[in-house]
Amino acid sequence: MIIVMKAGAVKKDKDEVLKRIKELGYKPHVIHGATRDVIGAVGDERGKAVLQSIESMHGVENVVPILQPYKLASKEVKKESSIIPITDTLSIGGKQLIVMAGPCSVESEEQIIASAMAVKEAGAHVLRGGAFKPRTSPYSFQGLEEEGLKLLAKARDLTGLPIVTEVVNPETAELVAEYADILQIGARNAQNFALLKKVGQLKKAVLLKRGMSMTIQEFLMSAEYIMSEGNQSVILCERGIRTFETATRNTLDLSAIPVLKEKTHLPIIADPSHGTGNYHYVAPMAYAAVAAGADGLIIEVHPDPEHASSDGPQSLKPAKFARMMAQLRLFAEAAEREL
Numbered sequence: 001m002i003i004v005m006k007a008g009a010v011k012k013d014k015d016e017v018l019k020r021i022k023e024l025g026y027k028p029h030v031i032h033g034a035t036r037d038v039i040g041a042v043g044d045e046r047g048k049a050v051l052q053s054i055e056s057m058h059g060v061e062n063v064v065p066i067l068q069p070y071k072l073a074s075k076e077v078k079k080e081s082s083i084i085p086i087t088d089t090l091s092i093g094g095k096q097l098i099v100m101a102g103p104c105s106v107e108s109e110e111q112i113i114a115s116a117m118a119v120k121e122a123g124a125h126v127l128r129g130g131a132f133k134p135r136t137s138p139y140s141f142q143g144l145e146e147e148g149l150k151l152l153a154k155a156r157d158l159t160g161l162p163i164v165t166e167v168v169n170p171e172t173a174e175l176v177a178e179y180a181d182i183l184q185i186g187a188r189n190a191q192n193f194a195l196l197k198k199v200g201q202l203k204k205a206v207l208l209k210r211g212m213s214m215t216i217q218e219f220l221m222s223a224e225y226i227m228s229e230g231n232q233s234v235i236l237c238e239r240g241i242r243t244f245e246t247a248t249r250n251t252l253d254l255s256a257i258p259v260l261k262e263k264t265h266l267p268i269i270a271d272p273s274h275g276t277g278n279y280h281y282v283a284p285m286a287y288a289a290v291a292a293g294a295d296g297l298i299i300e301v302h303p304d305p306e307h308a309s310s311d312g313p314q315s316l317k318p319a320k321f322a323r324m325m326a327q328l329r330l331f332a333e334a335a336e337r338e339l
Helices: 011-023 045-056 109-122 146-159 170-179 193-200 216-227 256-263 272-276 279-292 318-334
Strands: 002-005 027-032 037-042 060-064 098-102 126-128 163-166 182-185 205-209 234-238 268-270 296-300
Touching: 002 011, 002 045, 011 027, 011 037, 011 045, 037 045, 045 060, 098 109, 098 318, 109 126, 109 146, 109 318, 126 146, 126 296, 146 163, 146 170, 163 170, 170 182, 170 193, 182 193, 193 216, 205 216, 216 234, 216 256, 234 256, 256 268, 256 279, 268 279, 272 279, 272 296, 279 296, 279 318, 296 318
Parallel strands: 098 126, 098 296, 126 163, 163 182, 182 205, 205 234, 234 268, 268 296
Antiparallel strands: 002 037, 002 060, 027 037
8 A cells, every 4th residue: 555645744744653653563664756755655565545544634635555566666656757866976777878888807906997987988887797797608707796896986086886696695795795886787697586685675775677587567566576675766777687688688678668668667778788789789789779768878898808717798899889979869869868
């Protein structure tokens, strides 16, 4: 259920409503809107009728049942689009189109610094790079772990770019959160519910990638796991799904972007690098994602992709990325966004 507060409701009114929700055995989540606050009451669906009594409390406008199985992520809770703050000067979900860029894996200090400088110069807003790498094969490069996190932090200090990096298990989540500005949940962990709960308890923005075989409803239910733990700063990422097609690594489901825009207030970015698996197709699909309504992009860029430890075939060289960014400005303008 959602409790819609009146526009003039004072703090005392809200506190009384929060207290009553807890007394009834539900967990309250406050969502701040442009003109009024909404309080989501999450808990056992079977007894939600008791929440209807809150409608008579002072400062409450009405109590409305949420029809979707995902409650806090639904537009029924919040009509306007959420804007997720990353730093004091950078947010995702507003008019600005945000580009995250960098290598799949942090391989060395020289590599990550060169990558960071290149993507910064081309106009990227966030540096991406994996310190912990979940791989299909146990024999593949697994990442530099904490040493990689330290190198990412050094690259941030040199360029001013905030960093997004992957969390692979609950045990290392707090360690990653000490370094990262955005915690990434990869496709393989999109339904790792213990991990989703853990990052939901941390005060960091979360970039949640869609699982390679997930429906949109399952995707939003994963976001709900994070939000139900108190972390409302969730950014969705469409990174391609597994189909029968073999010409590309995955099938980048651009139709998911307008669908998600209709169903949720959370921002959505696209990953054309994983979505195609081939650097030739990254730029065209990046432009298409912006046209479809994406709030941002995450792009793999490597100074020497031929010798990359992971995902070299889908990584752009810095010069190619710079050309893509120049062209992207035209698509951003056409979509009434700023780059």
